[in-house]
Amino acid sequence: MRINLQTKFFFVFAMLTIISLGNFGFLWFAEKKSAEQQVLVTHTYKVLAQSEVFLGHLKDTETGQRGFLLTGQAKYLEPYLAGIESAQADFIILVNLTRDNAIQQSRLVSIRRKMAEKFSELNKTIELVQKGTPAEALNIVNSGVGKQIMDSIRLHLRQFKAEEEHLLEIRENSFRAEQVKMRMIFVGEALLLVFLIILVAFAIRRNVINPVIGLTNNTARLAAGKKLEEIKPANVAGEDEMTLLIDGFNNMATTISTTMSNLASAQKDAEEKKHRLSDIIWSTNIGTWEWNIETDEIQFNERWADIIGYSLSELEPVNADTWRNNVHPDDLEKSYAQLEKHYCGELEYYECETRRLHKDGTYIWVQDRGKVVEWSEDGKPVRMSGTNIDISERKEIERAKSEFISTVSHELRTPLTSIKGSLGLIKSGTLGNLPDKLQSMLDIAYNNSDRLVLLINDILDMEKIEAGKMNFNLKTVEVLSLVDEAIEANKGYGDEHGVTFLRSGLEEQALIEGDKDRLMQVLSNLMSNAAKFSPDGEIVTLSIFDFNEEIRIAVEDKGPGIPEDFRDSLFEKFSQADSSDTRKVGGTGLGLSISQAIVEQHRGTIGFDTETGNGSTFYINLPKLADRSETRPVQTTGNGNRILICEDEADVAAILETMLHEAGYQTGIARTAAQARNMLEEIHFDAMTLDLGLPDQDGISLMQELRKNPKTHDLPIIVVSATANERKQELNGDAIDVIDWIEKPIDPTFLLNRLGKTLKNLANTRPRILHVEDDDSVLEIVESLVNDMGSVTKAKTLKEARNLLETDRFDLVLLDLMLPDGKGETLLPLLHKPDQPSIPVVVFSAKDVTRETVERIDVALVKSKTSNEELLGVIQSIIENRQRTG
Numbered sequence: 001m002r003i004n005l006q007t008k009f010f011f012v013f014a015m016l017t018i019i020s021l022g023n024f025g026f027l028w029f030a031e032k033k034s035a036e037q038q039v040l041v042t043h044t045y046k047v048l049a050q051s052e053v054f055l056g057h058l059k060d061t062e063t064g065q066r067g068f069l070l071t072g073q074a075k076y077l078e079p080y081l082a083g084i085e086s087a088q089a090d091f092i093i094l095v096n097l098t099r100d101n102a103i104q105q106s107r108l109v110s111i112r113r114k115m116a117e118k119f120s121e122l123n124k125t126i127e128l129v130q131k132g133t134p135a136e137a138l139n140i141v142n143s144g145v146g147k148q149i150m151d152s153i154r155l156h157l158r159q160f161k162a163e164e165e166h167l168l169e170i171r172e173n174s175f176r177a178e179q180v181k182m183r184m185i186f187v188g189e190a191l192l193l194v195f196l197i198i199l200v201a202f203a204i205r206r207n208v209i210n211p212v213i214g215l216t217n218n219t220a221r222l223a224a225g226k227k228l229e230e231i232k233p234a235n236v237a238g239e240d241e242m243t244l245l246i247d248g249f250n251n252m253a254t255t256i257s258t259t260m261s262n263l264a265s266a267q268k269d270a271e272e273k274k275h276r277l278s279d280i281i282w283s284t285n286i287g288t289w290e291w292n293i294e295t296d297e298i299q300f301n302e303r304w305a306d307i308i309g310y311s312l313s314e315l316e317p318v319n320a321d322t323w324r325n326n327v328h329p330d331d332l333e334k335s336y337a338q339l340e341k342h343y344c345g346e347l348e349y350y351e352c353e354t355r356r357l358h359k360d361g362t363y364i365w366v367q368d369r370g371k372v373v374e375w376s377e378d379g380k381p382v383r384m385s386g387t388n389i390d391i392s393e394r395k396e397i398e399r400a401k402s403e404f405i406s407t408v409s410h411e412l413r414t415p416l417t418s419i420k421g422s423l424g425l426i427k428s429g430t431l432g433n434l435p436d437k438l439q440s441m442l443d444i445a446y447n448n449s450d451r452l453v454l455l456i457n458d459i460l461d462m463e464k465i466e467a468g469k470m471n472f473n474l475k476t477v478e479v480l481s482l483v484d485e486a487i488e489a490n491k492g493y494g495d496e497h498g499v500t501f502l503r504s505g506l507e508e509q510a511l512i513e514g515d516k517d518r519l520m521q522v523l524s525n526l527m528s529n530a531a532k533f534s535p536d537g538e539i540v541t542l543s544i545f546d547f548n549e550e551i552r553i554a555v556e557d558k559g560p561g562i563p564e565d566f567r568d569s570l571f572e573k574f575s576q577a578d579s580s581d582t583r584k585v586g587g588t589g590l591g592l593s594i595s596q597a598i599v600e601q602h603r604g605t606i607g608f609d610t611e612t613g614n615g616s617t618f619y620i621n622l623p624k625l626a627d628r629s630e631t632r633p634v635q636t637t638g639n640g641n642r643i644l645i646c647e648d649e650a651d652v653a654a655i656l657e658t659m660l661h662e663a664g665y666q667t668g669i670a671r672t673a674a675q676a677r678n679m680l681e682e683i684h685f686d687a688m689t690l691d692l693g694l695p696d697q698d699g700i701s702l703m704q705e706l707r708k709n710p711k712t713h714d715l716p717i718i719v720v721s722a723t724a725n726e727r728k729q730e731l732n733g734d735a736i737d738v739i740d741w742i743e744k745p746i747d748p749t750f751l752l753n754r755l756g757k758t759l760k761n762l763a764n765t766r767p768r769i770l771h772v773e774d775d776d777s778v779l780e781i782v783e784s785l786v787n788d789m790g791s792v793t794k795a796k797t798l799k800e801a802r803n804l805l806e807t808d809r810f811d812l813v814l815l816d817l818m819l820p821d822g823k824g825e826t827l828l829p830l831l832h833k834p835d836q837p838s839i840p841v842v843v844f845s846a847k848d849v850t851r852e853t854v855e856r857i858d859v860a861l862v863k864s865k866t867s868n869e870e871l872l873g874v875i876q877s878i879i880e881n882r883q884r885t886g
Contacts, residue, residue: 034179041175050094055154058083091108111160117149121140285307287387288303291385309360342372367389370387372384405459472515472518480507480544523542540556592606660752680715687717718754720751766791771814774819845862858878
């Protein structure tokens with residue numbers, strides 16, 4: 001039977017465990033016996049000590065008795081009585097301590113009897129003295145009875161102690177014997193454990209360590225490619241684990257040798273493939289790069305450098321700056337933007353066309369394409385690989401194509417304009433009447449010239465879309481206004497085809513982001529199709545729906561519907577249903593394809609619902625800008641004037657808001673003309689910045705409306721728009737009273753200077769009111785009440801109020817008497833300086849006004865008892881009186 005190493009070691013450790021447990025048991029038993037003997041020894045010492053204490057207390061009773069007999073003083077009875085009580089208690093303890101010893105218990109019975117006789121003798125003598133017969137008491141003492149009793153007690157106690165001392169000797173000898181036995185057991189166990197440990201160590205060295213050393217040496221020899229030494233297992237007769245390990249190692253060594261041989265062959269193949277791949281990359285004009293984004297290290301192949309006219313060695317040392325410095329500055333930002341889109345998952349691949357600086361000083365076009373191939377645990381890009389392709393030739397072809405189309409379109413449009421104009425003059429009868437037959441041919445020629453113009457325009461738009469050159473001026477667009485403008489723009493076309501366009505559905509304002517002209521192009525295409533296919537006298541409905549995150553605009557016609565076999569190809573280029581009903585209405589077949597491209601550029605979708613014989617509904621879905629359609633409440637900072645920012649672009653509005661806040665102004669933001677009108681009706685503003693390109697109304701017409709409104713007739717307006725100068729020229733300067741026209745991008749210094757001067761001039765004509773109050777709600781209410789008659793400056797503490805009174809001049813002070821840093825009355829001396837005109841003071845406070853304060857103010861109003869109308873009337877009366885008196 002073969003016993004493996006695991007079994008052997010288990011057996012050895014089991015034996016060690018059993019021996020250790022046995023030794024532990026012996027030690028525990030010996031320790032227990034020793035502890036028991038120690039307890040007995042301690043018990044005996046306690047009995048001996050207690051017997052001495054007992055005898056001492058008996059002696060105390062005799063001492064007390066003799067003192068009393070000699071002096072007759074009662075104070076000697078105290079130790080006597082205490083001795084009796086203590087002796088009795090000591091005796092009880094001795095009885096309890098020796099209950100396991102019958103001999104000692106019999107002695108204690110004799111002692112108890114003698115102790116009773118002694119206490120009787122002592123009591124008798126004391127009673128005789130107390131009765132006045134001390135001679136009799138003395139006779140009892142002189143008789144020697146008491147001494148005999150005490151001697152008897154001492155004799156019994158000596159016998160008692162002798163017995164205990166004998167027991168003590170026996171018990172101490174037994175305790176010492178147990179201690180010696182325990183030490184011998186401990187030494188024996190230690191020697192046995194040392195022997196077993198040496199035995200186990202020898203076995204481990206023989207069966208494990210020596211073979212492992214041999215395996216380690218052979219591992220080093222294997223790594224060095226040397227011949228392996230033979231390792232002899234300790235168990236030559238059997239097959240234990242070490243034997244199996246040695247055999248396994250030998251097999252592994254053989255396998256490794258074979259693997260290394262195969263690996264060398266594979267490396268050779270990989271090297272060949274690498275060269276072939278390099279040849280392929282070179283022949284296909286592809287440069288490669290690998291970028292460590294964390295360290296900014298980058299590796300290029302030779303072809304990457306060759307594309308820009310260098311050898312790789314000329315560019316060394318290479319890093320990411322090598323690429324950055326080589327890209328045209330105008331293209332670098334575009335490249336970064338594409339990288340960010342790829343990092344956040346918006347694009348599967350990073351792809352960007354950039355201009356690169358060639359060694360000869362010219363710029364060439366290169367297409368970058370790559371992908372992140374390694375991400376960190378927290379989702380950040382770590383390593384990225386990609387390619388570069390020289391696309392200069394393709395760009396040149398595209399440029400030539402663009403020039404060709406531009407030239408052809410111009411050369412076609414110019415004669416077509418003449419042809420169409422001439423046909424129009426003849427058709428209108430300006431040149432005389434024509435025969436009916438000739439008029440019919442003229443109509444055909446005129447209509448087809450129209451169709452040819454549309455075809456040229458659509459071809460140009462399609463070419464721009466395919467080349468990615470169709471520009472989109474994305475701004476906030478109000479949907480209701482967009483649809484209404486589309487209906488108005490296509491009304492004439494609808495009249496020609498006998499149809500009426502109507503809007504339905506959503507009536508509330510809704511905003512989207514888009515290019516208004518391009519969206520008009522889409523709607524016009526859908527509306528013209530609907531008009532062409534609808535019978536005379538029908539209504540084409542433009543419905544608007546709010547789907548929370550999307551806005552849908554649907555165009556519904558009453559035409560024949562779309563044939564089923566044509567529906568799948570409806571949005572393809574030059575696609576038209578080939579039936580007599582549809583061919584007769586004309587069209588280029590490009591409109592829907594162009595519309596689809598435009599809608600998709602707006603991150604939207606286009607689709608249709610149709611039923612043969614019951615008309616069609618084409619719809620576009622566009623992302624809604626619900627969050628940008630809300631006004632921003634007035635943001636308060638400092639004590640500055642209120643400025644209304646009327647701007648539909650959120651980024652521009654935020655810049656203006658920050659700029660004005662830092663200058664100490666309060667601001668409110670309106671995204672549309674309608675919102676601006678509402679805010680101006682509800683809140684007083686001291687000035688307004690206005691963008692002309694609002695989504696729901698032209699800025700110029702909004703200004704004209706404001707100038708007609710008495711409340712906003714004199715409102716200072718500063719135009720801040722990308723088309724400010726252009727629109728200013730259209731209006732012949734300041735025809736509608738604008739403070740200034742500022743082009744975007746905004747010059748902060750110029751804007752703030754113009755605004756500051758305007759408001760300063762305005763402040764000189766409006767009464768200034770200082771409101772000293774720490775309650776925000778009261779400040780807001782009062783400001784709303786008096787804004788139309790004067791400008792309000794706020795101070796929440798005495799410190800703020802003092803600073804303002806030191807630097808500014810006010811026409812009236814509205815004062816609260818209870819402020820965080822003191823009493824409002826302390827401001828009154830600053831308002832009535834001897835060398836300056838007094839400032840009128842209206843106390844508006846919840847605190848009662850003292851007689852002294854009443855004499856120094858104009859009016860005292862209690863907050864809880866004063867209505868808004870009363871407060872406003874008092875302020876207005878004081879200001880008007882001050883203006884009359886100068």
